[in-house]
Amino acid sequence: MAPPNQSSPHRVVVVGGGFGGLQACLKLARLPVEVTLVDRRNFHLFQPLAYQVATGAVSPAEICYPLRRIFRRRRNVRVVLAEVVGFDLAARRVALHDVALGTAPEALEYDTLIVSGGSQYSYFGHDEWQEYAAELKSLEGALTIRRRILEAFEAAELEPDPERQAELLTFVVVGAGPTGVEMAGQIAEIARDTRNEFRVIDTWQAKVLLVEAGERVLAAFPKRLSAKAEKSLGSLGVTSLTNHMVTGIDAEGVTIKSGEGEEKVPAGTVIWAAGVLAASVASKLAEAAGSEQDKVDRLLVEPDLTLPGYPDVLAIGDMVQVKGGDPLPGVAPVAMQMGRYAARSVRSKLRGGTSGPFKYKDKGNLATLGRARAIAELPPGIKVSGFLAWALWLGIHLWYLVGFQNRVLVFTRWGFSFLTHGRGTRLITGEQNMP
Numbered sequence: 014m015a016p017p018n019q020s021s022p023h024r025v026v027v028v029g030g031g032f033g034g035l036q037a038c039l040k041l042a043r044l045p046v047e048v049t050l051v052d053r054r055n056f057h058l059f060q061p062l063a064y065q066v067a068t069g070a071v072s073p074a075e076i077c078y079p080l081r082r083i084f085r086r087r088r089n090v091r092v093v094l095a096e097v098v099g100f101d102l103a104a105r106r107v108a109l110h111d112v113a114l115g116t117a118p119e120a121l122e123y124d125t126l127i128v129s130g131g132s133q134y135s136y137f138g139h140d141e142w143q144e145y146a147a148e149l150k151s152l153e154g155a156l157t158i159r160r161r162i163l164e165a166f167e168a169a170e171l172e173p174d175p176e177r178q179a180e181l182l183t184f185v186v187v188g189a190g191p192t193g194v195e196m197a198g199q200i201a202e203i204a205r206d207t208r209n210e211f212r213v214i215d216t217w218q219a220k221v222l223l224v225e226a227g228e229r230v231l232a233a234f235p236k237r238l239s240a241k242a243e244k245s246l247g248s249l250g251v252t253s254l255t256n257h258m259v260t261g262i263d264a265e266g267v268t269i270k271s272g273e274g275e276e277k278v279p280a281g282t283v284i285w286a287a288g289v290l291a292a293s294v295a296s297k298l299a300e301a302a303g304s305e306q307d308k309v310d311r312l313l314v315e316p317d318l319t320l321p322g323y324p325d326v327l328a329i330g331d332m333v334q335v336k337g338g339d340p341l342p343g344v345a346p347v348a349m350q351m352g353r354y355a356a357r358s359v360r361s362k363l364r365g366g367t368s369g370p371f372k373y374k375d376k377g378n379l380a381t382l383g384r385a386r387a388i389a390e391l392p393p394g395i396k397v398s399g400f401l402a403w404a405l406w407l408g409i410h411l412w413y414l415v416g417f418q419n420r421v422l423v424f425t426r427w428g429f430s431f432l433t434h435g436r437g438t439r440l441i442t443g444e445q446n447m448p
Contacts, residue, residue, distance in 0.1 A: 022045065024122065024124045028051050028130065029052060030092075033352035037353070040353055041359060042090050047089055050090060053096040057083065058076065059413075060150065063155040064155070069436040102323055105123050106120045106121065107120060109121065129328075130331075132290060134286075135288040135289055158284055182218060186221070187259050189225035189253065190231065190233070191379075191380040192286040193286035197221050198381070198383040201249040201383065205249075206434045221252065223251055223252065224257050229243070238398060249386075254269065257269050266279040289331070291310040302326070303322075311332055312328050314336065342378075345413070379406045385403050407427065
């Protein structure tokens, strides 16, 4: 393959400023290319810590970082605040819709397109449940959950009816993957940490239910670590309901089905951390290319992450599945490695070469369960739990958090919280739900 015409800079459009898109842009910024990053948010969200915003452990600004700030010294990287609404792959154009003040261009032209749309939670065909069960894929969702959790405690403090009080102090987390487990553990710790702050209710009586349709919590981990996690959650006061399926959610609570039948569980707060779908941009790209999608809407791509029939289009992250390959976990390390691979592919193209197939290097799994409680599975087959795993979890998340200032702030807040059992960002903001 001959190198492309270098009379003008090679134009790369990157859709999505999440983990994959961000890594692609950081690497592309070092190349003689013109990069345009498109996102409907003006910041990068460190999504693995969104649940800590939802539980008042850190503030929103500490896990977000403005995209323009990240690339302020990268003169060949342009950030466009807009939403992608369509693709014309034959003309190599990306159609945009403005989300700010009507100033975004109608379309962008590209020589190479990298799409990293991420994923969204699936309510299994019951979109009406979203009104009552907020999710943790977005900053807005995390803030909604924080408000609902804190409002539940406040409403219970003022509720004279003991039965209604118990309902308000019942929290249901749907899905026992890492996000659900971490969320349940944090809610249980809030109940413990705030016991002396209320005069009427005993927050230790709060009931936290972790509902999982599968046989065990943290199914991606080995059984031994999964069992340790469930035992640790139990010591915090979390009740794990495995082999239980949610069949209904409304303003009063959840309906749960098990081998013993269905039961309605009144609850003040319901949090959704179950199955995921590819982001809607995956379907837009698939429609434009006439490409296949799997049962969770992920785009099927070639081993080199290109779209079948379109070698100038790469799709990366949670929204893709490699044809004929084993499913990769929808975690940040996968997206980050794909983003760096996409940038190397562009570099190879500029040099007139090609890239080999993408290969994911598994660096292990981590999940935190609460203060000084975590489990970790590290290659080659190392299994760790307890304080050591928790310290490892802290270190890795601080390392990958974007922005030196954010690292310092989060480290300081974690240290203060560990020593004092305090949560400095327990703020009720936004629209009120409780009477």
